[in-house]
Amino acid sequence: xxxxTGLALGREHKPELARRAVSEALANADLQVANSVLxxxxxxxxxxxxxxxxxxxAAASCVQVVGCSAPGIFTEQDWVLDAPAAAAMVFGNGYGxxxxxxxxAQQLLLSLAAPNAxxxxxxxxxxxxxxxxxxxxxxxGPFSIWRNGKGVADGHCELAIQGxxxxxxxxxxxxxxxxxxxxxxxxxxxxVFLGGKPALDTLQRAYPDQPDLPLHRLMAxxxxxxxxxxxxxxxxxxxxxxxxxxxxxxxxxxxEPEQLVFWALREADAAEADLAHTIDKLAAGLGAAxxxxxxxxxxxxxxxxxxxIDRDLERLQQRFPGMPFIGFYGNGEIAPINGTNELLQYxxxxxxxx
Numbered sequence: 001x002x003x004x005t006g007l008a009l010g011r012e013h014k015p016e017l018a019r020r021a022v023s024e025a026l027a028n029a030d031l032q033v034a035n036s037v038l039x040x041x042x043x044x045x046x047x048x049x050x051x052x053x054x055x056x057x058a059a060a061s062c063v064q065v066v067g068c069s070a071p072g073i074f075t076e077q078d079w080v081l082d083a084p085a086a087a088a089m090v091f092g093n094g095y096g097x098x099x100x101x102x103x104x105a106q107q108l109l110l111s112l113a114a115p116n117a118x119x120x121x122x123x124x125x126x127x128x129x130x131x132x133x134x135x136x137x138x139x140x141g142p143f144s145i146w147r148n149g150k151g152v153a154d155g156h157c158e159l160a161i162q163g164x165x166x167x168x169x170x171x172x173x174x175x176x177x178x179x180x181x182x183x184x185x186x187x188x189x190x191x192v193f194l195g196g197k198p199a200l201d202t203l204q205r206a207y208p209d210q211p212d213l214p215l216h217r218l219m220a221x222x223x224x225x226x227x228x229x230x231x232x233x234x235x236x237x238x239x240x241x242x243x244x245x246x247x248x249x250x251x252x253x254x255x256e257p258e259q260l261v262f263w264a265l266r267e268a269d270a271a272e273a274d275l276a277h278t279i280d281k282l283a284a285g286l287g288a289a290x291x292x293x294x295x296x297x298x299x300x301x302x303x304x305x306x307x308x309i310d311r312d313l314e315r316l317q318q319r320f321p322g323m324p325f326i327g328f329y330g331n332g333e334i335a336p337i338n339g340t341n342e343l344l345q346y347x348x349x350x351x352x353x354x
Contacts, residue, residue, distance in 0.1 A: 002093045002163075003292040004029025005075040005324040013044035013084035015055035021088040022059035028324065034060040035096035038089040038110075038294075039067040039146075040328045042080065043135075046144045049151065052086065057149045060090055065149040066097050066159060068112045068134035070328035071299050076317055079310050081303060081329070089292070089326040094163035099147075103127040108166045108351070109158040110294065111334050111341075114143045117155025118332065123341040129158060130168045130349050132296035133332035164292075164353040167285040170335040171278040171312075171348045172236055173271025173301060174219055174264035178206035180229050181262070186255050189240065190248045191220075194261055198247035206263040215239045217267070219346065220251050223260045224338055232278075233338045236264070236345055252345075266346055271301060272311045275348055279319050282352045290352035293325035296333050297348045312348055 006024025008017040022037060037060045045052050046069035057065050072081035075089070091097060103109055103126050111131035113122075118133060134143040147157040181195030181202065191199040207213060220237045223229040240250040255261060283290065293316065302310045316325060333344040 001029045002095045003089060003091055003324050004031065005077070005087065005089045005326050007075045007077050007080070007085065007087050009080055009083055009085045011084065013042070015051040017084060017086040018052035018056040018088070019059045021086040022056045022090060025088045025090040026060065029090055029092055031090060031092040034062050034090035034092050036064040036066065036091045037062060038097065038326060039065050040073040040087045040326065041067070041069050042073060042083070042085045043069050043071055044084045045069055049144045049146060053146055053149045056088065063149050064097060066147050066157065068145045068328070069143055070132070070134055070330050072302065072329035074310070074313060074328070075326050076324055079302065079313060087326055089324065096162045097159040098162050100160045103160065107160060108168060109160055111156065111158040112145050113156035113334070114145055115331055118343055122156060123334070123343065127158065128168070128336040129334050129341040130296070130336065130351055131334045132328060132330035132349070133334070135331040161353060165286065166351050166353040167282040168335060168349065168351040169278045169282050170232070170333065170337065170344055171271070171275040171350065172232065172234070173274050173346060173348065174221070174236065174266050175270040176221070177263045177265055178202065179262060180221070180223055180226060180260035183255050183257050183259050183261055186257055189252070189254055190250050191255060191261065192248050199249040200242050200244070200247040203242065203249055203263050207265065213242055215242065217265055219264045219266060220249070221262045221264050222255060226260065228338050229260060229262070235337065235342050236347065238345065268305050268307070268311070271305060272315060275312050275350070276315050278350055279315060282350060286352050286354055288354040290320060290323060290354050292353050293320070293323060294351040295325055295327035295348060297327060297329050298333060298346045299329040299331065300346050301348055302329050
């Protein structure tokens with residue numbers, strides 16, 4: 001094989017975990033050395049990842065070690081949360097990770113970023129970006145991004161996956177509660193009127209099941225067109241508050257007049273079904289059996305959403321038995337949506353490669 005993964009778990013965050021993960025990945029890929037290593041470490045390593053990066057590079061006999069710290073990590077073998085661990089994917093023979101000085105607009109770029117390094121200027125630079133946001137479980141604690149076996153000062157990196165063709169998509173994991181309606185009046189983060197009616201009225205009609213709205217599970221979906229909505233190309237915005245006095249709804253992101261907004265509910269069954277649909281769509285678009293995958297999942301999904309198991313990983317394992325894949329649970333996901341690189345929340349971004 002040209003690609004393999006390894007996962008190492010321990011009681012302490014020691015460089016040995018990175019060495020073990022890489023060694024296992026090399027064995028699974030039937031490689032002696034690697035062209036590149038994609039290495040994810042749990043948050044315990046974030047303050048001082050260099051010893052682990054050196055151990056990984058030495059085990060793989062290469063200097064191109066790329067990755068980040070995250071609250072939880074996984075491969076096709078298992079997932080790890082709340083314990084020191086290392087996950088590695090090694091690339092050999094015709095595959096590798098490399099920086100592109102001038103990427104083309106349609107080129108897929110694996111993109112990793114720290115919470116304070118995500119900005120619209122970077123996201124808008126050429127390339128179709130996909131990946132995740134580093135950090136800890138709170139989104140406020142230590143984080144680290146690395147490339148070429150050392151930390152990056154600007155807090156983000158992007159690399160092309162050489163030797164492979166890929167298909168990337170996002171699964172939002174929500175049950176749609178209402179039809180998209182145009183924003184007819186908005187002030188900053190507040191939707192005033194949706195489809196000509198008070199925003200809160202439309203939300204209460206969409207979710208009449210309880211007198212108290214579960215704002216922690218309700219989301220606003222934002223689409224640029226009906227066609228984009230039908231193809232699942234939309235962004236999600238958490239609800240900040242519902243204002244009874246003026247009947248507005250405050251979102252965690254800005255909305256513009258005439259954008260289409262619909263109400264949705266985060267729930268496990270919808271999340272699993274959405275990912276299954278995304279897997280099928282990407283596999284069909286790839287046109288060949290994928291040889292490896294990359295998955296970036298929100299920390300609010302995975303075991304926390306699925307009552308102690310990760311049905312997203314199980315779906316991918318069942319669909320492509322034995323296929324190596326790697327990823328992490330982060331504080332945001334990056335994916336190209338309708339030609340624009342977007343920062344997502346509560347989503348899973350999947351890349352399949354051949």
